[in-house]
Amino acid sequence: MIKHPVRGRFGLYGGQYVPETLMGALEELEGVWHEAKADAQFQLELAGHRHAFIGRPTPLYAASRLSAHFGGAHIHLKREDLCHTGAHKLNNAVGQALLALRMGKKRVIAETGAGQHGVAVATVAARFGLECTVYMGTEDMRRQSMNVRRMKLLEAEVKEVASGTKTLKDATSEAIRDWVTNVRTTHYIIGSVVGPHPYPEMVRDLQRVIGDEAREQYLSVDGKLPDVVVACVGGGSNAIGIFTAFLDDKDVLLVGVEAAGSGIRTGKHAASLVGGRPGVLHGAFSYLLQDGEGQVLPTHSISAGLDYPGVGPEHSFLRDAERVDYIAVGDKDAVAAFKLCTKLEGIMPALEPAHALHQAGVIARELGPGGRILVCLSGRGDKDMDSVEGV
Amino acid sequence: MSEASKLDRVLRADGDLKLVAYMMAGHPNKKRSLEVGKKLATSGVAALEIGIPFSDPLADGPVIQHAGQTALEHGMTVGACFELAAAVAEEGIPIVLMTYINPILAHDPRRFAAEAAQAGVAGIIVPDLPVEESEPVAGWLRAASLDTIFMVAPTTSPNRMESICEHSSGFVYCVTVTGITGARSDLPGGMKELLGEVKKHTKLPVAAGFGISRPEHMKALRGSADAAVVGSAIVAEIDKGNDPVPLVKGLLKACR
Ligand SMILES: Cc1ncc(COP(=O)(O)O)c(C=O)c1O
Numbered sequence: 346m347i348k349h350p351v352r353g354r355f356g357l358y359g360g361q362y363v364p365e366t367l368m369g370a371l372e373e374l375e376g377v378w379h380e381a382k383a384d385a386q387f388q389l390e391l392a393g394h395r396h397a398f399i400g401r402p403t404p405l406y407a408a409s410r411l412s413a414h415f416g417g418a419h420i421h422l423k424r425e426d427l428c429h430t431g432a433h434k435l436n437n438a439v440g441q442a443l444l445a446l447r448m449g450k451k452r453v454i455a456e457t458g459a460g461q462h463g464v465a466v467a468t469v470a471a472r473f474g475l476e477c478t479v480y481m482g483t484e485d486m487r488r489q490s491m492n493v494r495r496m497k498l499l500e501a502e503v504k505e506v507a508s509g510t511k512t513l514k515d516a517t518s519e520a521i522r523d524w525v526t527n528v529r530t531t532h533y534i535i536g537s538v539v540g541p542h543p544y545p546e547m548v549r550d551l552q553r554v555i556g557d558e559a560r561e562q563y564l565s566v567d568g569k570l571p572d573v574v575v576a577c578v579g580g581g582s583n584a585i586g587i588f589t590a591f592l593d594d595k596d597v598l599l600v601g602v603e604a605a606g607s608g609i610r611t612g613k614h615a616a617s618l619v620g621g622r623p624g625v626l627h628g629a630f631s632y633l634l635q636d637g638e639g640q641v642l643p644t645h646s647i648s649a650g651l652d653y654p655g656v657g658p659e660h661s662f663l664r665d666a667e668r669v670d671y672i673a674v675g676d677k678d679a680v681a682a683f684k685l686c687t688k689l690e691g692i693m694p695a696l697e698p699a700h701a702l703h704q705a706g707v708i709a710r711e712l713g714p715g716g717r718i719l720v721c722l723s724g725r726g727d728k729d730m731d732s733v734e735g736v
Numbered sequence: 737m738s739e740a741s742k743l744d745r746v747l748r749a750d751g752d753l754k755l756v757a758y759m760m761a762g763h764p765n766k767k768r769s770l771e772v773g774k775k776l777a778t779s780g781v782a783a784l785e786i787g788i789p790f791s792d793p794l795a796d797g798p799v800i801q802h803a804g805q806t807a808l809e810h811g812m813t814v815g816a817c818f819e820l821a822a823a824v825a826e827e828g829i830p831i832v833l834m835t836y837i838n839p840i841l842a843h844d845p846r847r848f849a850a851e852a853a854q855a856g857v858a859g860i861i862v863p864d865l866p867v868e869e870s871e872p873v874a875g876w877l878r879a880a881s882l883d884t885i886f887m888v889a890p891t892t893s894p895n896r897m898e899s900i901c902e903h904s905s906g907f908v909y910c911v912t913v914t915g916i917t918g919a920r921s922d923l924p925g926g927m928k929e930l931l932g933e934v935k936k937h938t939k940l941p942v943a944a945g946f947g948i949s950r951p952e953h954m955k956a957l958r959g960s961a962d963a964a965v966v967g968s969a970i971v972a973e974i975d976k977g978n979d980p981v982p983l984v985k986g987l988l989k990a991c992r
Contacts, residue, residue, distance in 0.1 A: 363866065364887070365887045365900070370891070508805075515792075521794050526915040529891070624842060638842055639839040639840070640808060
């Protein structure tokens with residue numbers, strides 16, 4: 346598996362389709378990131394924050410009642426919901442905040458859908474004394490209102506985005522416009538493995554700790570690897586985070602779960618790899634939900650974090666290379682999985698990984714007793730109580 | 737390009753600053769934008785820039801975003817933009833199309849280049865296509881005898897400036913502000929130095945754009961730039977249902 350982009354691309358995908366104004370900043374970021382990656386002092390500092398601030402390593406949990414419910418295959422959950430602030434997003438935000446400090450940038454900005462990335466960035470801004478602005482669509486501010494309150498308490502400025510679909514896509518566009526305007530003083534902390542190079546590679550490198558830990562933890566149970574690793578895919582950061590460690594394990598099936606919303610055939614979904622074709626959005630060439638004219642299509646998912654028409658370029662590469670299987674799970678199944686996991690395990694998952702949990706159940710029934718499934722439980726579900734109760 | 741192109745000839749300051757007007761194809765609707773296009777073409781501007789709408793225009797401020805959204809809601813397509821460009825080009829004015837890379841990719845870049853040339857378009861600007869990403873699209877545009885106009889920004893490093901100027905034909909577009917499109921009351925500090933720096937790297941005409949909207953801006957640009965591009969201020973007039981020509985005439989007066 347090619348794991349390092351060549352000239353900013355994973356195969357055909359990726360690149361830097363941004364206004365000229367940003368090219369210098371991307372070049373600087375790439376340089377600073379590679380320097381930091383090779384710097385033992387930086388790695389030590391990052392490890393310290395991972396341990397004491399994020400709460401890593403996160404546990405690997407044997408979901409025995411879910412296993413029994415789905416016919417006996419072993420289901421393990423990688424507990425990213427136990428990260429400080431409640432999702433894997435903080436792994437990336439901490440790393441990028443350290444880079445912002447290294448570059449001498451005193452202001453950070455972010456886009457957010459579910460609000461988890463926004464909360465993570467507001468949190469690191471508080472922790473490291475940075476000024477912070479988070480862009481969020483008005484529709485998402487409504488459905489993830491608890492996270493809006495958290496960001497405000499953390500003293501981040503939350504800017505509402507009322508253009509377009511009023512969700513993650515438009516919040517990202519607004520964040521990029523802010524960056525174009527304030528690039529000299531501001532670092533843009535992108536929340537997933539999307540955007541122009543070097544973001545997809547850098548966010549992957551910061552999130553791969555999920556899979557690195559999980560693989561070791563899994564092996565330590567009985568010396569064997571899982572048959573299948575399942576993760577939800579919005580932009581794709583928790584999925585790349587857990588998949589990367591397993592890419593070379595040829596016998597491990599990797600499954601990425603996109604949001605089928607009301608169903609792929611209804612057109613009301615957010616499954617770019619399953620239902621889109623390659624195009625350019627937010628600086629990268631990757632699978633994209635677009636019409637015949639190249640206009641980006643509105644999306645739908647009950648889960649704000651998956652409600653995005655694009656996907657990270659490395660996923661596009663892994664799809665074409667057939668290393669990862671991508672499938673889509675709809676709103677209803679995700680809500681049912683949310684409720685089931687809450688009821689049987691006492692763990693309330695976010696709606697995003699609830700999509701992966703549903704698929705894990707389907708796979709468990711296929712594999713039967715003896716099957717071995719690892720699921721990335723990317724975040725916790727308190728933020729989604731209103732959405733779920735409304736169904 | 738060995739032979740000086742049409743844009744290269746008409747955008748060279750000859751004592752006067754040249755004016756380039758921007759409008760969005762299909763804004764506020766197809767019929768009105770054709771009328772507006774013809775009026776602007778005969779208003780005394782040196783060239784007309786026509787935007788092809790895109791759903792997610794990262795380099796544009798609220799005025800042009802809104803114009804693009806309105807055009808799309810009225811069913812504007814790339815094909816209809818070419819029809820508009822062809823009709824306006826009949827007035828004898830060079831047309832530059834400005835759009836984002838995805839509509840070009842979706843249309844098929846080779847076909848896009850051929851149809852643009854067929855419509856009588858002189859050159860293409862793609863604000864999210866830096867020189868590093870420009871091939872093979874730019875190659876096809878050149879093969880269709882279209883000028884490829886690249887942008888220089890205040891944050892562009894000297895070695896990038898060199899390469900941007902080398903890749904450009906027709907003219908070099910100098911983004912004078914660190915930011916997105918949208919009328920601003922004051923021109924940014926350091927603008928003259930930036931334009932001077934670009935001039936050192938190219939023999940092509942240099943057009944200044946982004947934020948430029950007032951007669952006093954024209955006066956300030958005379959002697960530093962060959963041309964000024966005015967977008968949001970004109971689009972805002974069109975959006976209000978006004979005739980943009982009086983605004984253009986006022987700007988032209990300040991160019992002399
Ligand atoms: C808990 C959780 N999981 C997953 C996602 C989707 O993002 P990604 O695909 O980058 O992991 C989000 C995004 O907000 C999230 O909050």
